[in-house]
Amino acid sequence: MSATPTATAPVTLHPRAGGAADTLALLLERRLPGHSLEAPFYMSEEIFRADLAHIFRRHWIFVAVAPQVPEPGDFITVDVGGDSVLIVRDDDMALRAFHNVCRHRGSKLCDAHQGSLGNIVCPYHQWTYDLEGKLIHADHMGETFLREQHHLHKVHLRELEGLIFICLADAPPTDFEEVAARMRPYLAPHKLAECKVAAQVEILEQGNWKLTMENNRECYHCVGNHPELTVSLYEHGFGAQPGPQNAEGIARFEQIVADSCARWEAMGLPSVRMEELDTRVTGFRTQRLPLDRAGESQTLDTQVACKKLLGDFTEKSLGGLSFWTQPNSWHHFMSDHVVSFSVIPLSAGRTLVRTTWCVHKDAVEGVDYTVENLTAVWNATNDQDRRLVELSQAGVASPAYRPGPYSPFTEGLVEAFCTWYVDRMRAGLSAA
Amino acid sequence: MSATPTATAPVTLHPRAGGAADTLALLLERRLPGHSLEAPFYMSEEIFRADLAHIFRRHWIFVAVAPQVPEPGDFITVDVGGDSVLIVRDDDMALRAFHNVCRHRGSKLCDAHQGSLGNIVCPYHQWTYDLEGKLIHADHMGETFLREQHHLHKVHLRELEGLIFICLADAPPTDFEEVAARMRPYLAPHKLAECKVAAQVEILEQGNWKLTMENNRECYHCVGNHPELTVSLYEHGFGAQPGPQNAEGIARFEQIVADSCARWEAMGLPSVRMEELDTRVTGFRTQRLPLDRAGESQTLDTQVACKKLLGDFTEKSLGGLSFWTQPNSWHHFMSDHVVSFSVIPLSAGRTLVRTTWCVHKDAVEGVDYTVENLTAVWNATNDQDRRLVELSQAGVASPAYRPGPYSPFTEGLVEAFCTWYVDRMRAGLSAA
Amino acid sequence: MSATPTATAPVTLHPRAGGAADTLALLLERRLPGHSLEAPFYMSEEIFRADLAHIFRRHWIFVAVAPQVPEPGDFITVDVGGDSVLIVRDDDMALRAFHNVCRHRGSKLCDAHQGSLGNIVCPYHQWTYDLEGKLIHADHMGETFLREQHHLHKVHLRELEGLIFICLADAPPTDFEEVAARMRPYLAPHKLAECKVAAQVEILEQGNWKLTMENNRECYHCVGNHPELTVSLYEHGFGAQPGPQNAEGIARFEQIVADSCARWEAMGLPSVRMEELDTRVTGFRTQRLPLDRAGESQTLDTQVACKKLLGDFTEKSLGGLSFWTQPNSWHHFMSDHVVSFSVIPLSAGRTLVRTTWCVHKDAVEGVDYTVENLTAVWNATNDQDRRLVELSQAGVASPAYRPGPYSPFTEGLVEAFCTWYVDRMRAGLSAA
Numbered sequence A, B, C: 001m002s003a004t005p006t007a008t009a010p011v012t013l014h015p016r017a018g019g020a021a022d023t024l025a026l027l028l029e030r031r032l033p034g035h036s037l038e039a040p041f042y043m044s045e046e047i048f049r050a051d052l053a054h055i056f057r058r059h060w061i062f063v064a065v066a067p068q069v070p071e072p073g074d075f076i077t078v079d080v081g082g083d084s085v086l087i088v089r090d091d092d093m094a095l096r097a098f099h100n101v102c103r104h105r106g107s108k109l110c111d112a113h114q115g116s117l118g119n120i121v122c123p124y125h126q127w128t129y130d131l132e133g134k135l136i137h138a139d140h141m142g143e144t145f146l147r148e149q150h151h152l153h154k155v156h157l158r159e160l161e162g163l164i165f166i167c168l169a170d171a172p173p174t175d176f177e178e179v180a181a182r183m184r185p186y187l188a189p190h191k192l193a194e195c196k197v198a199a200q201v202e203i204l205e206q207g208n209w210k211l212t213m214e215n216n217r218e219c220y221h222c223v224g225n226h227p228e229l230t231v232s233l234y235e236h237g238f239g240a241q242p243g244p245q246n247a248e249g250i251a252r253f254e255q256i257v258a259d260s261c262a263r264w265e266a267m268g269l270p271s272v273r274m275e276e277l278d279t280r281v282t283g284f285r286t287q288r289l290p291l292d293r294a295g296e297s298q299t300l301d302t303q304v305a306c307k308k309l310l311g312d313f314t315e316k317s318l319g320g321l322s323f324w325t326q327p328n329s330w331h332h333f334m335s336d337h338v339v340s341f342s343v344i345p346l347s348a349g350r351t352l353v354r355t356t357w358c359v360h361k362d363a364v365e366g367v368d369y370t371v372e373n374l375t376a377v378w379n380a381t382n383d384q385d386r387r388l389v390e391l392s393q394a395g396v397a398s399p400a401y402r403p404g405p406y407s408p409f410t411e412g413l414v415e416a417f418c419t420w421y422v423d424r425m426r427a428g429l430s431a432a
């Protein structure tokens, strides 16, 4: 066999049973830039637990949109790794997050995924907390019991123009505020916080969460797999190896991007790319890109799915403002709807993808939009991506799998994801 | 965050991946009295295996009632941890227990949960054992083969007034005889051994067996969760924080208990409490307590479920004689029926609860009793408790869970269970 | 308890929790000849991984019959341990095997179990390989990308008269050619490569693969479990303890064997036993044995299941030529059909058994044979054996299980299997 990409860091094809497992630190150390990760990153339950500890419990995680909890007392519960988190809107309309665990004997407080409540009453022995997490009632605990020592444990929460991020760390990354400040002008005009949830779908993927993220970060696979999505996506929108055969097409696409961008900026809609996926702790990327054909929305006919436009928009052709965040989300803001994706790791080989479609809160189903039309493209695309993620998981499970090379033209954001991941894991290990 | 109950034994909220697991010995050492156990006791498969080794394979375990095997040749199989045990009534009416494993190549001998047999014939190559476990036939094994070296492995068994306990240890705890001697006068009048099984129900709980036991050892949760059970239970029967608002009610209840107890003792029915849950190896507790309203039985209308009373009883209002044993059972003996609970651990997060209702063997279904009426209260109660156990398991799985304080008034028996458990585990570790 | 067979290598009945696990090397070292293996060999996921590493990735494994891929471009995928292997017939009719893993980002290439293809096109980003495994197309990879470094990883493959064996080792056992040379005269007359697959059935057994193999290697269990199979099998065909009561029967059977063998050899059909199950790396055994009653085939009426005989046969009574291979197959070649068994380990406690029935490729279903009649005996027998394997797995899971003695008369081939297994595992550990 000729020299392989991993030649500098050889892996025996058939590791002997009982041999010492390569440590996570060593695997991070020898990661070969420009190549997919070694198999243990996708397979090992131990590395999965490290992912939870160093990535999902130390960074800002996108978990929901504000329209899921519109009224005082509305709550949702979200699971992130082993943590169940209760997100409630309190009586002053503030969003709050708590660990969904009673301070008495640890019962889960709210079992439902969503609902509405006055106080938070534990189902086991009825300890009662208010919407700020304060223990306000507990029977039979005696005269010396101190209620103030048994309030709910809080979780950090930030709302960014209708997107809800939480952080399970004691000391969350501090650069979130800067990211938020820079993103706000892009997101604000779409007024997501004033939307309603038109549809939400959860799918389970039999694959590691990083394969789900890597799949999201390139469109090399789109032409062969996404007939519905590629109706509205320009062929060259996500990179290509330049050559005589496509030089004209690329130039034409770049002109369209430049023209559209100038038009939208003139309308007061920030559109230029910001790309800081692997250069900061709270990695992100954004860009408003034109859509093909009718160019209005990511729909089967590329026209708006909802007649009532978002916010104060009167113009339908605003392209798609995409917002990608590390480690677990992406979003497309259009003139008529927002579609938002949250990736939740369940185990080394199982991942939840929650997709939420929002429209103007005054839009009327059946009149202004239909759920079927609104969700058609991404339901189809999600299912196609699920299959690709599962084929990847099945493939990397083989002892014959070796990291392979990324395309320098179409897989740059995959590389950025892996670089960010490896850097943050190294940082986590150093801090531990 | 202010000082927490675990301040003297801090646990980092987010243990770092790859960090050394706290040893079982350390966790036992730092257990904070008066508080629920730390999460690994409910979650860790390693501690679960230690539970099997030190608790379930070294102590007397309640597994069945004698009416399940009334005739010679009747058998049942019970699983305790990884052990399958065959319990048979031999031709002399003695109860015997064997490991349900062939001495040839180890096939499971009896796959059915119950049945009747003449000899014990292995399904694989038909090695044949008699009801005393002796190998009496084996083909093709040659002239030098010694059958007497291949008899079935025995398991210790004791019958206590119709309750069948087994012990998997080579040397079982010796205080069982003393416990039996003291309990016999309480149990004997109900003549369980002369009953028949009217119903048996198994439910699977997605929780650790200790959460099932802890749930059983308090009624703090009853008022909020058990509408059917609390019909016959006095409100103050299982503890309350005393105060001006309930002083009169508590006093009235204590008078009822004293009067009832005196009446039953005068009838020759021992009723006074014996409580040795955490002061001996074979921990137990018993008490005959009055029932509320009609006061006859744990039924929806608190009247007897079976017209034909147990043993020689003519009086219906005998309250409920409860018998709790460590680590895995509780029983309620009433004038008309006995209901018996056996808790079987399946994995760190899965537990089987087997409930058996017995009535007089001459009682006729449809005439003297109906299964529906007999089982209504505890089927409902078991299902409510299952949900509470499962919410607890979900809650302690959170990295945010911390041991919380027990009520000094209503959770004393939970504390006794945990104390017994911790003591026995320490003893097991020391002996190992 | 009297001295047990394992007295020289005692195992505590209840290993203490947290105690050091016996190492695989120690378990291999103390294996007691003539007895079943200790429980960890059937239960431990760690030993299972060692089985994959030392047995299934280092030896020749039977995986398919040539009639499964009759035409150029036909493929099947087979899973062996964690490896998915793609077997294709190329345009020159040669059989080739590749790891079913894309060299780009590791996607599984072919998800189907069988099919037909022109080139091998990865579903993810459409990298394209020809039927010799060469990467012939990859988009967007840039000018410096070297396709010749990204051909598919090959797997060794040998066809032995229509039986397809693969070896995942870099350096496969070299004695396969000798085994093939000696077996070819036995197998060739049946012309399996010119057959078609009439039926294929997969069953899942909840047991360790070695229990499946041990079950196959004796007929001690046949009389009590296989009413369909024993119609065509002579009672003494697989060993018995000799004695006055069966001396005449055994002598008669041996005469039949000698007469049949002489007749078949005279017809040019090699029939004498070759037995090298535990004396070489590529262990095997073969023998052509007479069948009882009509004596033609392993069917319910012992007559041929297919009117069109195999190859150039005109004689129906050719008995059954059996071919057993270590570690994972057995085959019965008769005058009218071949039935072939491939055992695939899935986990310590789960095993796949794939059974394939082949008839002459010109035989017409419904005219020359029916699938129901062809498969009746082995479908019934497989299901009976599955139950026995599952009872064995359940039994050895008990802490009370101890290795028991094999019959010196009926379990010699089980002993040969275990001896081969232990020897090969020791060799694997030494080489590692």
Ligand code: FES
Residues within 6 Å of the ligand: A102, A103, A104, A105, A106, A107, A122, A123, A124, A125, A126, A127
């Ligand atoms: S566990 Fe919540 S009140 Fe007891």
Ligand code: FES
Residues within 6 Å of the ligand: B102, B103, B104, B105, B106, B107, B122, B123, B124, B125, B126, B127
């Ligand atoms: S395993 Fe029981 S007779 Fe063989």
Ligand code: FES
Residues within 6 Å of the ligand: C102, C103, C104, C105, C106, C107, C122, C123, C124, C125, C126, C127
């Ligand atoms: S993984 Fe096969 S082409 Fe990308």
Ligand SMILES: [Fe+3]
Residues within 6 Å of the ligand: A215, A216, A221, A222, A226, A381, A385
């Ligand atoms: Fe995609």
Ligand SMILES: [Fe+3]
Residues within 6 Å of the ligand: B215, B216, B221, B222, B226, B381, B385
């Ligand atoms: Fe309860």
Ligand SMILES: [Fe+3]
Residues within 6 Å of the ligand: C215, C216, C221, C222, C226, C381, C385
């Ligand atoms: Fe069999």
